[in-house]
Amino acid sequence: MSKKPIILGIESSCDETAASIITENEQGIPIVLSNIISSQDEIHKKFGGVVPELAARSHIEKIDWIVKKAINDSGIKINEINAVASTAGPGLVVCLSVGLSFGKSFAAAMNIPFISVNHLEGHALSPKLNSKLDYPYLLLLISGGHSQYLSVRGLGSYRRLGTTIDDALGEAFDKTAKLLGIKFPGGPQIEILAEKGDPKKFKLPKPIFNKGGCNLSFAGLKTAILKISKNIKNQQDRYDIAASFQKTIEDILEKKTQVAFNEFESVNRLKNKIFVVAGGVAANKRIRSMLIKICNENNYKHIFPPINLCGDNAAMIAMVGLEKFKIKKFNNLDYPAKPRWPLDENALFLKGAGVIL
Numbered sequence: 237m238s239k240k241p242i243i244l245g246i247e248s249s250c251d252e253t254a255a256s257i258i259t260e261n262e263q264g265i266p267i268v269l270s271n272i273i274s275s276q277d278e279i280h281k282k283f284g285g286v287v288p289e290l291a292a293r294s295h296i297e298k299i300d301w302i303v304k305k306a307i308n309d310s311g312i313k314i315n316e317i318n319a320v321a322s323t324a325g326p327g328l329v330v331c332l333s334v335g336l337s338f339g340k341s342f343a344a345a346m347n348i349p350f351i352s353v354n355h356l357e358g359h360a361l362s363p364k365l366n367s368k369l370d371y372p373y374l375l376l377l378i379s380g381g382h383s384q385y386l387s388v389r390g391l392g393s394y395r396r397l398g399t400t401i402d403d404a405l406g407e408a409f410d411k412t413a414k415l416l417g418i419k420f421p422g423g424p425q426i427e428i429l430a431e432k433g434d435p436k437k438f439k440l441p442k443p444i445f446n447k448g449g450c451n452l453s454f455a456g457l458k459t460a461i462l463k464i465s466k467n468i469k470n471q472q473d474r475y476d477i478a479a480s481f482q483k484t485i486e487d488i489l490e491k492k493t494q495v496a497f498n499e500f501e502s503v504n505r506l507k508n509k510i511f512v513v514a515g516g517v518a519a520n521k522r523i524r525s526m527l528i529k530i531c532n533e534n535n536y537k538h539i540f541p542p543i544n545l546c547g548d549n550a551a552m553i554a555m556v557g558l559e560k561f562k563i564k565k566f567n568n569l570d571y572p573a574k575p576r577w578p579l580d581e582n583a584l585f586l587k588g589a590g591v592i593l
């Protein structure tokens with residue numbers, strides 16, 4: 237039996253301090269041996285968003301015991317780890333620096349390779365943690381900082397088909413929640429409130445619905461909700477706003493995903509049509525079921541990460557580390573934090589929206 241690589245993953249790009257140990261079985265299926273996540277929601281709640289300085293301090297306080305716990309819980313010995321993979325970007329530079337420095341020091345002390353990981357690539361590969369996933373696939377990445385359709389052709393090979401031209405989808409959920417008086421991060425609460433509301437009560441805008449290819453825009457929604465929220469009289473109004481917002485997002489994603497299907501098919505020769513959804517907002521069950529419906533209608537196989545691996549975690553960072561380890565793609569210990577690090581570095585000019593992001 238050949239010895240399989242054991243990878244330590246570290247994530248600290250925003251407000252989650254996380255560490256994970258993964259390996260794979262004889263068939264090459266990844267096995268998550270431990271996955272420790274410490275959220276800072278309680279710290280940032282009262283400020284209505286993530287405060288970088290406080291986030292970084294908390295990472296510094298916790299990183300040591302989070303990594304220790306990941307190693308202890310995994311059942312392996314520290315000297316069995318073959319490589320360490322840390323998120324190097326995108327994210328808050330003061331936060332990235334904590335996990336990155338810890339990972340580099342760990343690699344140096346243990347004399348093992350260091351691997352830098354793009355956080356977005358972590359989300360992109362997160363479905364591999366529980367599903368067999370063949371390239372190419374169409375990826376919808378919907379998180380607190382990003383909303384993109386990407387054609388994924390292999391490890392490190394991404395072509396951006398569309399992106400948001402203003403707010404990210406998770407940000408739109410969080411801002412709507414804030415206007416309804418829900419503390420940060422309110423995205424998951426919107427989904428719950430929406431269950432009790434009338435989705436037809438408020439007509440909300442659908443920016444660039446019929447233009448801009450599969451680019452997305454959510455800023456106009458926030459402005460519309462700001463106006464409506466000034467007249468909130470009772471709890472039912474809140475339910476109705478949440479339901480109308482949730483339904484509008486579903487309509488936008490339904491339409492834009494159809495456009496993305498066409499663009500994906502025009503840039504790839506496909507044997508199988510595969511659609512992957514990842515990032516924190518992929519935990520939204522109504523968005524999931526709408527996307528499953530259109531996948532079925534368009535003969536796409538749909539793949540979602542498990543709900544607990546949609547948000548930020550280190551197992552997805554270790555997953556990228558594992559793939560890079562297998563092709564010996566290691567990095568030097570002077571690798572910098574990259575607060576802005578697009579997945580598709582050669583394709584920054586977007587057709588349709590006419591903007592450079």
Ligand code: KG4
Pocket residue numbers: 250378379380381382405406407409410421422423424425427515516517518519520521546547548
């Ligand atoms: O991927 P993630 O954990 O962090 C980033 O990389 O940004 O995504 C966090 C975002 C937050 O904006 C959060 O409100 C949103 O995902 N989110 C949700 C749900 N669960 C998390 N949005 C809508 N419905 C949910 N169930």
Ligand code: ZN
Pocket residue numbers: 355359379380515516547548
């Ligand atoms: Zn993320």
